Amino acid sequence: MAVQHGIWKIGDKPQTLTTVTLESESLLEEQITKDISILSDHWLLIGRQVYTDFGKYIDLLAIDATGSIIIIELKKDKTPRNVVAQTIDYASWVENLSSEKFVQIYADFAANNGLPDQTFDQAFKAKFGVAPVEDEINSSHQMVIVAAELDASTERIINYLNDKASVAVNAVFFSVFRDGENLYLSRSWMIDPVETEERAVNTGQRGEWNGEFYVSFGTYPDGRNWQDAAEYGFISAGGGRWYSRTVFMLKPGDRVWVNIPGTGYVGVGKVSGHPMVADEFITDDMTMQGGYNRALEYGEDDAEYFVPVDWLHKVSESNAVNEVGLFGNQNSVARPRASKWDHTVTRLKELWHLSK
Structure with a gap:
């Protein structure tokens, strides 16, 4: 079901703000890079335009406190349904990465963006208050598609993967509103992000659980x-x-x-x-x-x-x-x-x- 956003300016008479289209995906990427809480307060951004072994670039990579890796794919307009397959393809590459690779990905990201925390360990501890556990890094992953709108086919695919295959994939819808010279960004999740995080926690982990x-x-x-x-x-x-x-x-x-x-x-x-x-x-x-x-x-x-x-x-x-x-x-x-x-x-x- 399509998600519609609206913002009204309060006054003598409510005034609807005009929706506008972002000039490029890079502008949206830049905003999220500067403040990942646009998507989630519980994520640490660790990579941008991450080059894969098959010659493609992942828009953004993040990690949460459990070590779950989040693959983020951005589309400024309506998404074609092949974006889901593309994101899953990225996830298949991420799944096999070592903890050392994520350390290097973050080091490159920190250097390119002048971040105060230059090492993965420093950034993780600063964000979550504890040091990362090597065995837990990339123990699971999540996929998030960020777009202005999903076509019906893409929405059906995402729902199917969640309901039938328990795949941790979600979508975030965003809209941009203009009020004079000011622009405002709003966002809404297709599926409660807590549900996606639960699927990531409960699947794809290495080893056997000892029951404790x-x-x-x-x-x-x-x-x-x-x-x-x-x-x-x-x-x-x-x-x-x-x-x-x-x-x-x-x-x-x-x-x-x-x-x-x-x-x-x-x-x-x-x-x-x-x-x-x-x-x-x-x-x-x-x-x-x-x-x-x-x-x-x-x-x-x-x-x-x-x-x-x-x-x-x-x-x-x-x-x-x-x-x-x-x-x-x-x-x-x-x-x-x-x-x-x-x-x-x-x-x-x-x-x-x-x-x-």
Whole structure:
């Protein structure tokens, strides 16, 4: 279904702003290069006009905190349906790239654009707050087509790939409006981008999953607090659907290993209940030290979601396990398939004297 954009200037009488056509795809590319949040706040741009081994150029390459690579193809006008095949072709090349190749792609991009962070590691840590995990880089990928309009055939193809083949491909529609000398850019996603990210997380990863769940329990002043979690038996995530969506992978009986980014591993436990919003979990008799967004006040998308946990072992933040070689990831909950995850679980069992 075609997406139509409209902007009205508020006054005595609403005034419709005139839509205009961009002069070139390079202008759109330039705007996104300067601010990738036009597409997503959760992406780091790592490459522009990336030359492939078969003589074609990928418009833009980005990465998210999980290491998923995003292939971005830009079209300033209505897209021909072969743009999907072209983007998939690019993805087939990206899939086989090594982490060293992405380091080089970013180094070239940083040098050409005068970026303050000259290395991939520096840029990743500056954006996401943690160092990249080599085994997770390019563990999955997403494809995004950016265009003014999709033809009906292209839209059907994208829907089919998502629904039937679980391929992480999406489209972003944009429009440009004029108000005097000023130009405004608007954009709208064809499919909720969270759904595309979930497909990327759940497919295309290397190795076998060992059945153990990883939890990133980010703490902050006046917010999420590990002492609360340790006392009342829970893990939680929130502040936006990108952060909270993965907790819904958990079900009673699952085992979770909890890491506080930048601090270390603090506990392991078994899930004892289904995910629920903060309003349902927090009761009047709980004396919480941290603060947690309630759906009643912040809405369901930005609320904190809790998963009840029976702790098998827990330690204070001062006794957290933080060693070289342990797995780390920004996903609130993950099913890691990296060899480093097997090592992490084995090592924590040794340190915490867990027999199984």
